[in-house]
Amino acid sequence: MERLGTGIGWRPEIADAVEAMPGIDWVEVVAENVCPGHLPESLLRLRERGVTVVPHGVALGLGGADRPDEGRLTALAERVEALGSPLVTEHIAFVRAGGPLTASPRLEAGHLLPVPRTRDALDVLCENIRIAQDALPVPLAVENIAALIGWPGEELTEGQFLYELADRTGVHLLIDVANLHTNHVNRGEDPAKALAELPLEAIAYVHVAGGFERDGVWHDSHAHPVPRPVLDILEDLASRVRPPGVLLERDENFPEPAELERELASIRGAVEAGRSVRESAGSAGPGAEDLTARPEASDHSPDHGSGRGPAPDEAARQRLGLAQAALLSALVAGTPVPEGFDRARLRVQARALAAKRAEVVAKVAPELPEILGRGFRAAFLGYAQRHPMTGGYRHDALAFAEHLLHDGEVGGARARRELRTWWLDRSGPTPRHRPHTRLARATRKVLLRR
Template sequence: MGHLGTGIGWRPEIADDIARLPDVDWVEVVAENLCPGRLPDPLERLLARGTTVVPHGVSLGLGGAERPDPAGLVALAELAEELDAPLVSEHIAFVRAGGPLTASPRLEAGHLLPVPRTRDALDVLCANVRIAQQVLPVPLALENIAAYLTWPGEELTEGRFLAELVERTGVRLLVDVANLHTNHVNRGEDPAAFLDEVPAWAIAYVHVAGGFEKDGLWHDSHAHPVTRPVLDVLAELCSRVTPPGVLLERDDDFPEAGGLAAELTAIRGVLHEAHRV
């Protein structure tokens, strides 16, 4: 897959600002928001000038008991080919339940829900990942999610769960350091322990995002500036491995271009400091 560099999540609301930001090596797009053959003009212009574009899925639900939707996989594969993407990414999560096989109504959660860290759940996830890998024309990377609950009876830490997933499927990892911080505040999980357990060589790229703390809970809002504790988790990761790519996510309450540039500068500062040490 090679080196990605420093990037930003492409959103229509900030498309013009992204086009003007200096030293943006790549962008990530929400796959479900795009149609192959009908890409937005600003994204077409980024592609024309050689900017790498990576599709990021949010609806496959690879952690659910239901097998991945074939049409959804084909659409993701077609988008990856149109974008000439070096990889695609999704989440370690489930997003729906029910349906004909359960004699209950199909329910879409509208949210990324955590997968129980059990060996049975790992078996299901691995099977679904292999199905996706057979359809996708490029490598798949999967992201750790933020969560507000822990399932009872879990058998593995999150780091070990992901390590075994990589061992069994060869899938790559998208490590979201903001989600690691969220789970540290909300569930007492140690980001350093997670990073010790996951295979560093499998990290395809890293997400960085902002949030806020209220009433003792961390809210992974993607609508606030990146905080120092999240950058500290990024530094912890960079002390172990040089990530091929790091990407700033922002989904709402967008700042002016100068604010985005400042956040990218802060991220690059962590990367440069890690290389200097």
């Protein structure tokens, strides 16, 4: 795997600061936030300077029961080509559930949700990753995610699950040490044990990020400084293997550039401290690490990258699909909690999903909070309780505005006029999303008469 060095997540809010930062070898960009034909000038300038740009996808849902969508794979491949990237990354997660496979409504989480560490889920994930690998022009790396909740009846530890995944598919791993810390706090999982079970030679690079703890739950916010325990896990990893690349993620609440540079310095310090431990143990240099440790309970593991292992039958996909649909429906539609889940923890996750949904809608449609003022958040959260997300966030914003106009839940004539104008400008003569087409047409006729 190519040596990347030290990097930072590129975001429009800190684009100028990133360009001016010393010692930045590479950047990572959220794949869905860039258009191949209209790349931001900042990214183009970085590329001209020889800075590597890696697209990081968030919408494939490789851990879902359905096979990866061809259109999403094509779009991801286009971004890889446009950015001239040496690899592309995604997540071990599901982001939607339901649909024809389960004969239930299609629901979107708007967030990365954990995959059960079961044989069924592993078989499905392996086949989905092989499909993605065949469709992408460069190597794929997949990331372990942070989780507030755990699945009942899991059959593998995180380390065993990741080892078998890499072993059976040859996929590279993006190890997020902040997510290992999150799962330590929230699920009682030992980061050192997970690192000991990983196939270290499969690591493509490492993510580092901050978060916060509230009421005994760690929230992987990407909006707070990197805490010492996360740096300690990074140091532990670096004591076992030389990571090809390490990247600081920051998505919100951006500090001054000097603070980001201090965090990058702390990250470099943790990697250097780990290297010193590795060298003192006689494992200096890449390729000299002790890679003999392997997870137990792996009778099904074939040779690394052979592509062998059981392919999932449709019954396995359906079982996984039904389980994921039941969980997501409980989180976003208020249906009963599936047996075996922690109800209190599910309530925390449900609130977090609704809050994120409101925040992202406010970003993709900033006119809505401007029109509705302080009432936006309460109005949207009330709407979200009764209307699960079925499409992307832009569709969600349109559906929310349509709901307000149809039900008359807008305070003041001026706000209603502005909201009506906003919706009409963006909905078009025939809204594209069929579930809302009839209502949208009726609403449009009413609005045009006013």
